[in-house]
Amino acid sequence: MSLAAKTAVVTGSTSGIGLAIARAFAKEGANVLINGFGDAAAIEAERVSIEKDFGVKAIYDGADMSKPEEIAAMIAHAEKTFGSVDILVNNAGIQFVSPIEDFPVEKWNQIIAINLSSAFHAIRAAIPGMKARKWGRIINTASAHSLVASPFKSAYVSAKHGIAGLTKTAALELATFGVTVNCISPGYVWTPLVEKQIPDTMKARNLTKEQVINDVLLAAQPTKQFVTVDQVAALAVFLSGDAASQITGANISMDGGWTAA
Numbered sequence: 001m002s003l004a005a006k007t008a009v010v011t012g013s014t015s016g017i018g019l020a021i022a023r024a025f026a027k028e029g030a031n032v033l034i035n036g037f038g039d040a041a042a043i044e045a046e047r048v049s050i051e052k053d054f055g056v057k058a059i060y061d062g063a064d065m066s067k068p069e070e071i072a073a074m075i076a077h078a079e080k081t082f083g084s085v086d087i088l089v090n091n092a093g094i095q096f097v098s099p100i101e102d103f104p105v106e107k108w109n110q111i112i113a114i115n116l117s118s119a120f121h122a123i124r125a126a127i128p129g130m131k132a133r134k135w136g137r138i139i140n141t142a143s144a145h146s147l148v149a150s151p152f153k154s155a156y157v158s159a160k161h162g163i164a165g166l167t168k169t170a171a172l173e174l175a176t177f178g179v180t181v182n183c184i185s186p187g188y189v190w191t192p193l194v195e196k197q198i199p200d201t202m203k204a205r206n207l208t209k210e211q212v213i214n215d216v217l218l219a220a221q222p223t224k225q226f227v228t229v230d231q232v233a234a235l236a237v238f239l240s241g242d243a244a245s246q247i248t249g250a251n252i253s254m255d256g257g258w259t260a261a
C-alpha cells in the first residue's frame, strides 16, 4: 500500500509506539510530523534517519500535548509545511499509578489533558482541512484500558474510556466526508518503558525475568506474549489505506486476548 503524497501527524512519536507508527507511515511514502519530548540531538537524529531511510520529508514539532494552543499550532505547522494533514494519530500518553484517595489532583489533570483532551484539540484543528479535501484518517492510540479497568489507574482508565467515546463521536460527525476515525487498543506492548521496569521488579519481588514477564506483566494477557510496536504500526498503516475506508468508529483490540477474558 502506498501513502505517497499523504501527510501524517503522529503525537508522542519520539519513542515507543508513536515512533514505530511514524516510521511505518514514512516507509509507505508519507511525509511525517513527529512530536514528543526527549533529548534534542536524539530527536534530530531520528528525524534525519526517517528522511534518509525512506526518502520522505520529516519535520519535528515539540508541542506540549497538555497545551491546547500548542496543539493547534502543531497542526498549522504541518499544514503550512506540507499543504495538508491527511492522517492524524493521537498517541501521546503518560501513566500514573495510585489509589484514588491519594491520587494527586495535578496528576489527574495532567493525564486527562495529555491522554484525552489533546486528541480533542488536535482533531478539532485537523478536521476543517480533512473535510475540505474529503479524505482523512484519524487514529487514536487507546488501550485495553479503554474497555476494562485495573485498580490504581483511575485517570488513565478514565482518559482511555474517554478516547473510545471521542472516537465514536468524531466518526459519526465525519462519516460522510471520507474521514474515518478509529482507535487501536493494545494490551502490553514491548516498549523501552516496559523493558526498563523488569530489573527493578525482579529485585523487588525476588523473581526471575521470566516470572516477572509471565506472572506480573503478562498476568492479564492470555497469549503470554507482548504486542510489538511494529504490529501496532502495521494496523495503523492498514487503517490509513483504502481497504479500511468502511472501518470507522471502531475500537480495535490488539491485546493477546486480554479483553476476551
Ligand code: NAD
Residues within 6 Å of the ligand: 011, 012, 013, 014, 015, 016, 017, 018, 035, 036, 037, 038, 063, 064, 065, 066, 091, 092, 093, 094, 114, 115, 141, 142, 143, 144, 185, 186, 187, 188, 189, 190, 191, 192, 193, 194
Ligand atoms: P512511550 O513513553 O514510549 O511514548 C510516549 C510518547 O509520548 C513519547 O514520545 C513522549 O515524549 C510523548 N509525550 C509524553 N508527554 C507528552 C506531552 N505532554 N506532549 C507531547 N508528547 C508527550 O510510551 P508508549 O508505550 O509508546 O505509549 C504510547 C501510547 O500507547 C500511549 O497513549 C499509551 O497510553 C498507549 N499504550 C501503551 C501500551 C504499552 O504497553 N506500552 C499499552 C496500551 C496503550
